[in-house]
Amino acid sequence: MSELEPREELGFLLGGVRSLLEQLVESGAIEVPSDPEGVARAHANARANANAHANANANANANANANANAQVQVPRAVAPQPPPVERPRVRPPVLETPDTLESVEARRVRLAQIEQVSASCTRCALHEGRTNPVFARGSASAELMFVGEGPGADEDAQGLPFVGKAGQLLDRMIVAMGYQPDDVYIANVVKCRPPNNRKPEPNEAATCIGYLQEQIALVRPKAIVALGATACEGLLGTSGITRLRGTWRLYRGEIPVMPTFHPAYLLRKPEDKRLVWADLQQVMQRLGKSAPPNPGKR
Numbered sequence: 482m483s484e485l486e487p488r489e490e491l492g493f494l495l496g497g498v499r500s501l502l503e504q505l506v507e508s509g510a511i512e513v514p515s516d517p518e519g520v521a522r523a524h525a526n527a528r529a530n531a532n533a534h535a536n537a538n539a540n541a542n543a544n545a546n547a548n549a550n551a552q553v554q555v556p557r558a559v560a561p562q563p564p565p566v567e568r569p570r571v572r573p574p575v576l577e578t579p580d581t582l583e584s585v586e587a588r589r590v591r592l593a594q595i596e597q598v599s600a601s602c603t604r605c606a607l608h609e610g611r612t613n614p615v616f617a618r619g620s621a622s623a624e625l626m627f628v629g630e631g632p633g634a635d636e637d638a639q640g641l642p643f644v645g646k647a648g649q650l651l652d653r654m655i656v657a658m659g660y661q662p663d664d665v666y667i668a669n670v671v672k673c674r675p676p677n678n679r680k681p682e683p684n685e686a687a688t689c690i691g692y693l694q695e696q697i698a699l700v701r702p703k704a705i706v707a708l709g710a711t712a713c714e715g716l717l718g719t720s721g722i723t724r725l726r727g728t729w730r731l732y733r734g735e736i737p738v739m740p741t742f743h744p745a746y747l748l749r750k751p752e753d754k755r756l757v758w759a760d761l762q763q764v765m766q767r768l769g770k771s772a773p774p775n776p777g778k779r
């Protein structure tokens with residue numbers, strides 16, 4: 482074969498390629514689009530397929546990463562903990578309560594000290610009108626305590642609680658219960674006489690109640706009789722003597738309290754003595770007392 486010129490050689494090759502393509506088209510091995518738009522659609526489809534594959538791969542990778550994160554527990558950095566601090570034990574304050582004042586004599590001495598303090602007390606306005614402060618009378622180790630409202634004229638003059646007509650009636654009731662007046666302990670919510678025998682103001686009662694609370698803590702009675710509304714309010718923090726009377730209550734959750742009418746009320750309304758006597762009989766029953774055979778006229 483003679484050597485061909487490059488141009489001739491290129492034409493020869495292109496002619497071979499063309500004839501090969503024609504043969505392939507004729508045999509159906511390849512499909513040639515008959516219009517330019519078909520070619521464009523074919524290219525677009527090819528790009529869409531390629532994108533779909535790419536997205537699928539991206540999602541697969543994301544899922545794989547999520548699974549990997551879920552499965553791999555990365556340990557958190559733990560801050561170093563200080564060693565446990567040894568806290569000092571908090572002890573309750575040491576009070577001169579009956580727990581530390583066991584003997585009756587010690588309690589009597591302590592009561593006398595408190596009485597001295599109350600004698601010079603000026604913590605509320607009631608001190609301005611008093612002749613004598615009125616602290617208490619009776620036994621420092623009594624099992625039964627009576628609590629009234631405050632001193633009247635007779636009490637203010639003598640410096641002792643329940644010494645007027647109402648006090649005499651109370652003494653008769655105490656004897657009827659099987660006690661002597663000196664066997665029980667008798668005190669009031671306020672230690673100074675309110676002017677004109679009026680009821681103590683709430684702030685006066687609240688200011689003075691600490692003395693009574695100390696008296697109760699030192700005497701440690703097994704039961705308390707609350708005489709009238711002011712005593713109920715001071716001991717129980719609740720009012721309504723007509724509703725309360727005859728039903729046991731608790732002072733500070735531990736000492737039984739029997740609310741009943743004040744003797745001064747019974748002087749005005751003697752027909753209610755039977756109600757008070759019924760209340761006192763409940764007290765006697767609780768303390769294991771039986772009435773003396775002839776308690777006398779109440």
Ligand code: SF4
Pocket residue numbers: 599602603604605606607608614671672673685688689
């Ligand atoms: S009534 Fe009580 S608080 Fe008031 S001055 Fe007399 S002792 Fe003090």
